[in-house]
Amino acid sequence: MADVVLRNVVKNYGAVPVVHAINLDIAHGEFVVLVGPSGCGKSTTLRMIAGLEAISGGTVQIGERVVNDLPPRDRNISMVFQNYALYPHMSVRENLGFSLHIAKRSRADIEKAVAEAAEILSLTPLLDRKPGQLSGGQRQRVAMGRAIVRHPDVFLFDEPLSNLDAKLRTQMRVEIKRLHQKVGTTIIYVTHDQIEAMTLADRIVIMRDGHIVQIGTPLDVFERPVNAFVATFIGSPPMNLLPATVTGGALRLSDGTPIPLPPGLSAREGQAVHFGVRADNIMPEGHAMPPTAHMTHVEMPVTLTEPLGTETLLFGTLSGTEVQAKMLNPRPVRTGEVLRFGIALDKCHLFDAETGASLRV
Amino acid sequence: MYRMRLPPWLVLLMPAFVILLAVVAIPLVLSLYSSFTAFQLTRPETITKWIGTFNYQKAMGDANFWAAFGRTVLLLTVALNLEMLLGLGLALMVAKVTRGQRLLRTMMMFPMMFSPILVGFQFKFIFNDNVGLLNNALQSLGLTDVAIPWLVDGNLAFIAIVTAEVWTSTSVFAILILAGLFAIPQDPVEAARVDGCTPWQTFRYVTLPFLMPFIYIAMAIRSLDVARAYDIVQVMTAGGPARRTELLWTLIGRTGYVDARMGYANAMGYIAILLSIVFTVYFFRKLTTARTSLGMGD
Numbered sequence: 001m002a003d004v005v006l007r008n009v010v011k012n013y014g015a016v017p018v019v020h021a022i023n024l025d026i027a028h029g030e031f032v033v034l035v036g037p038s039g040c041g042k043s044t045t046l047r048m049i050a051g052l053e054a055i056s057g058g059t060v061q062i063g064e065r066v067v068n069d070l071p072p073r074d075r076n077i078s079m080v081f082q083n084y085a086l087y088p089h090m091s092v093r094e095n096l097g098f099s100l101h102i103a104k105r106s107r108a109d110i111e112k113a114v115a116e117a118a119e120i121l122s123l124t125p126l127l128d129r130k131p132g133q134l135s136g137g138q139r140q141r142v143a144m145g146r147a148i149v150r151h152p153d154v155f156l157f158d159e160p161l162s163n164l165d166a167k168l169r170t171q172m173r174v175e176i177k178r179l180h181q182k183v184g185t186t187i188i189y190v191t192h193d194q195i196e197a198m199t200l201a202d203r204i205v206i207m208r209d210g211h212i213v214q215i216g217t218p219l220d221v222f223e224r225p226v227n228a229f230v231a232t233f234i235g236s237p238p239m240n241l242l243p244a245t246v247t248g249g250a251l252r253l254s255d256g257t258p259i260p261l262p263p264g265l266s267a268r269e270g271q272a273v274h275f276g277v278r279a280d281n282i283m284p285e286g287h288a289m290p291p292t293a294h295m296t297h298v299e300m301p302v303t304l305t306e307p308l309g310t311e312t313l314l315f316g317t318l319s320g321t322e323v324q325a326k327m328l329n330p331r332p333v334r335t336g337e338v339l340r341f342g343i344a345l346d347k348c349h350l351f352d353a354e355t356g357a358s359l360r361v
Numbered sequence: 362m363y364r365m366r367l368p369p370w371l372v373l374l375m376p377a378f379v380i381l382l383a384v385v386a387i388p389l390v391l392s393l394y395s396s397f398t399a400f401q402l403t404r405p406e407t408i409t410k411w412i413g414t415f416n417y418q419k420a421m422g423d424a425n426f427w428a429a430f431g432r433t434v435l436l437l438t439v440a441l442n443l444e445m446l447l448g449l450g451l452a453l454m455v456a457k458v459t460r461g462q463r464l465l466r467t468m469m470m471f472p473m474m475f476s477p478i479l480v481g482f483q484f485k486f487i488f489n490d491n492v493g494l495l496n497n498a499l500q501s502l503g504l505t506d507v508a509i510p511w512l513v514d515g516n517l518a519f520i521a522i523v524t525a526e527v528w529t530s531t532s533v534f535a536i537l538i539l540a541g542l543f544a545i546p547q548d549p550v551e552a553a554r555v556d557g558c559t560p561w562q563t564f565r566y567v568t569l570p571f572l573m574p575f576i577y578i579a580m581a582i583r584s585l586d587v588a589r590a591y592d593i594v595q596v597m598t599a600g601g602p603a604r605r606t607e608l609l610w611t612l613i614g615r616t617g618y619v620d621a622r623m624g625y626a627n628a629m630g631y632i633a634i635l636l637s638i639v640f641t642v643y644f645f646r647k648l649t650t651a652r653t654s655l656g657m658g659d
């Protein structure tokens with residue numbers, strides 16, 4: 001086990017920079033998830049840590065060593081690839097034992113390690129099959145098994161669940177979390193799926209266009225997004241953002257609807273902003289929203305409902321923008337019905353309309 | 362009036378049947394039949410002289426035939442292995458090139474664009490003991506002062522022939538292996554690097570197994586080629602001197618057309634074809650196994 005430190009790490013493809021001087025400190029034993037939209041440089045970052053991609057600038061340190069110039073085999077990491085990357089000509093047993101075989105470990109050692117990994121991942125009955133004879137979920141487990149047999153310093157996962165169906169994905173997510181609790185090895189995990197990030201991570205690193213936008217615990221980034229991008233990227237459904245202007249110490253939405261300034265925010269008079277509110281904090285009146293001193297009310301016609309069982313999502317239009325609200329203990333709502341919604345202002349956000357930066361103080 | 366009513370599929374297939382019959386079936390049957398006769402080209406009436414399996418028995422007991430047979434197998438083994446190694450090396454190098462790779466690939470095909478007859482003449486000149494390029498070069502460099510009898514000594518002539526074969530056909534391996542290299546998924550290769558492999562180990566345990574099907578395809582193609590080798594050898598040595606470089610088909614060609622003993626030549630030809638079949642079957646078996654082990658089979 002080891003900590004991983006990235007200092008001003010840069011990656012250029014030719015003249016095109018795809019990772020811009022990022023800094024990241026990952027503690028020994030931590031589960032860190034890199035998340036961001038497709039193409040933002042997550043895989044590239046991970047592959048630089050793995051040694052599969054040359055580092056254009058800065059340093060990557062694993063444990064005590066700067067590993068910039070070490071080939072992957074000298075970094076003591078293991079990696080799980082998006083497409084599993086199993087060796088198709090080797091049986092599951094050989095796939096699992098391959099790294100140990102290369103490391104010239106004794107046959108008995110290898111057998112023991114393979115049996116152990118197979119046991120953890122319930123692969124024992126499949127040991128003599130070839131990857132071609134396995135289902136997607138089983139291949140995924142073999143890929144994980146291959147990573148764990150070596151007891152590396154760091155596990156690297158690159159979107160390991162994105163090829164699985166929804167049910168299996170949820171199941172494997174739990175497996176991965178359990179695996180981390182069991183082995184306690186540092187894990188760096190890449191995904192574009194914010195739910196995976198939220199559920200797995202000790203800390204989330206949100207990336208965009210080759211920059212790190214925010215680093216924090218799942219609750220941190222959910223409750224205190226540093227900008228509008230993080231606010232809409234993390235959380236489902238995404239946070240509603242309504243264009244507004246600060247006038248006379250209050251907010252005025254673009255159609256003139258007045259809303260009091262949320263507490264704890266600093267906004268200049270006349271500033272153009274986006275008012276951010278999550279569906280959980282805008283509910284029809286009488287729907288069990290936790291009581292708070294900072295409530296305001298708006299009226300909004302419902303255009304669409306999406307029943308999810310325990311709750312129902314209500315789509316409405318407020319000041320010309322589509323807004324998603326939540327209704328607990330659901331009751332039937334007609335389309336076009338105008339409801340009065342309560343907004344918990346102390347849970348709301350303001351972002352500068354131009355820079356997107358959060359105005360929380 | 363009665364009209365013959367053939368099913369449409371038969372009517373549609375008829376042209377193909379007729380052509381196949383004319384260009385394949387009839388010559389095949391005729392040559393097979395003549396191998397059981399004392400047919401001589403110079404005396405056409407002998408084609409009716411049935412002598413049973415006499416020609417085959419004669420071939421079985423013919424030391425010259427078996428020497429040519431053995432030499433053909435040896436040439437096949439040596440040439441194919443050399444071509445495979447050189448082709449693999451060439452393909453690996455070309456795959457690394459990023460600029461001008463297209464040009465290199467085209468250049469790699471050049472040897473295949475020449476007529477084998479011309480290649481034969483070219484190497485006949487290169488290896489000529491008096492005026493040949495090779496001896497001249499060796500002598501100018503002071504490496505030797507004798508005229509090495511490249512095409513006269515049996516072993517040296519064999520080397521010369523192998524050289525010509527390898528020169529023409531290494532690109533068959535190189536091109537097919539290069540295609541294989543482009544088709545290799547990068548994921549397992551990267552997984553191997555992370556799993557601790559040195560570049561050599563990555564090649565040995567991951568790249569090579571992926572290339573094996575391509576190598577076997579090249580082997581199958583080339584084994585057919587070499588098993589019927591004729592042109593280059595005919596031009597360079599004509600199987601001589603004194604049968605020292607005789608291959609199956611130079612022997613068969615001479616027996617049929619020079620000695621005019623077509624019945625006997627056909628009999629030897631049928632035995633020789635068995636060799637091709639055996640090698641083809643062998644390499645296709647290997648190909649199937651390699652593909653199955655990669656999960657590409659069925």
Ligand SMILES: Nc1ncnc2c1ncn2[C@@H]1O[C@H](COP(=O)(O)OP(=O)(O)O)[C@@H](O)[C@H]1O
Pocket residue numbers: 013018036037038039040041042043044045
């Ligand atoms: N080999 C390459 N050459 C040029 N550009 C690349 C290469 N690999 C990735 N990129 C670019 O780098 C950016 C980051 O890619 P990547 O790290 O794979 O993103 P993701 O966050 O989806 O994993 C993308 O814009 C991609 O187009």
Ligand SMILES: [Mg+2]
Pocket residue numbers: 042043044159
């Ligand atoms: Mg990626």
